[in-house]
Amino acid sequence: xxxxxxxxxxxxxxxxxxxxxxxxxxxxxENGIDKEGNETITPCENLGSTAQTGSRTDGxxxxxxxxxxxxxxxxxxxxxxxxxGCLCLAKNSQTAAEIGALFSSRxxxxxxxALSAQKPKKKQGLIIGDMKNRRGGQRILLKTQxxxxxxxxxxxxxxxxxxxxxxxxxxxxTHQIRVALKSIGAPILGDTLYGGDSSDRLYLHAWHLRxxxxxxxxxxxxxFDTGKVINEEDxxxxxxxxxxxxxxxxxxxxxxxxxxx
Numbered sequence: 001x002x003x004x005x006x007x008x009x010x011x012x013x014x015x016x017x018x019x020x021x022x023x024x025x026x027x028x029x030e031n032g033i034d035k036e037g038n039e040t041i042t043p044c045e046n047l048g049s050t051a052q053t054g055s056r057t058d059g060x061x062x063x064x065x066x067x068x069x070x071x072x073x074x075x076x077x078x079x080x081x082x083x084x085g086c087l088c089l090a091k092n093s094q095t096a097a098e099i100g101a102l103f104s105s106r107x108x109x110x111x112x113x114a115l116s117a118q119k120p121k122k123k124q125g126l127i128i129g130d131m132k133n134r135r136g137g138q139r140i141l142l143k144t145q146x147x148x149x150x151x152x153x154x155x156x157x158x159x160x161x162x163x164x165x166x167x168x169x170x171x172x173x174t175h176q177i178r179v180a181l182k183s184i185g186a187p188i189l190g191d192t193l194y195g196g197d198s199s200d201r202l203y204l205h206a207w208h209l210r211x212x213x214x215x216x217x218x219x220x221x222x223x224f225d226t227g228k229v230i231n232e233e234d235x236x237x238x239x240x241x242x243x244x245x246x247x248x249x250x251x252x253x254x255x256x257x258x259x260x261x
Contacts, residue, residue, distance in 0.1 A: 085206025
């Protein structure tokens with residue numbers, strides 16, 4: 001397997017451009033099958049190797065420990081197996097605790113890119129609602145707003161028949177962006193779990209991450225460069241023409257929602 005690309009590294013923090021198809025956890029079962037999209041993880045949990053009780057597939061943390069010859073590595077958040085992009089890990093428990101608190105208090109800014117083969121009901125805006133688990137690993141968006149998933153987005157044409165999205169999630173619910181885009185009629189390309197058109201990958205990418213560490217703010221961007229569609233000429237024109245994420249006119253959230261974050 002090729003080395004996992006490193007975006008940033010110092011004595012305390014490691015940020016990688018997670019490849020498509022690598023799960024957070026080691027997968028061990030009689031078939032060696034990872035359950036796509038159903039991983040659960042405690043923020044900044046220290047993940048070690050699991051027992052050899054069946055066929056095993058190394059997860060991202062195990063792979064990185066081997067690649068960088070590290071004994072200790074803490075996963076500070078998670079991405080679905082099919083999602084690529086910025087993923088932050090800590091090299092010690094003190095940094096893990098700090099970053100974990102920043103994620104828990106919603107002080108980390110995250111921006112994603114996505115492609116859809118379907119036209120959204122609206123070109124930009126706010127998607128908000130509680131999320132409910134369904135059978136088969138799916139989630140659905142509800143009209144209630146007791147503990148809502150909150151997602152903002154802008155979109156425009158990436159090429160004829162394909163819409164490009166820049167997405168800013170304000171909460172960290174499982175499958176949040178996938179469910180949000182499905183709810184406006186534009187499931188992500190390759191996301192067949194939520195009705196997206198079949199493709200060579202799930203076209204969801206964790207593009208930019210900004211973490212206000214006590215030692216100084218850390219801002220990183222992960223290139224979105226894997227997949228047949230993202231490398232098509234028209235889509236590359238869209239991608240290369242994107243503004244920096246903070247340059248978009250993100251509206252302030254209504255005050256009634258700020259208390260839920």
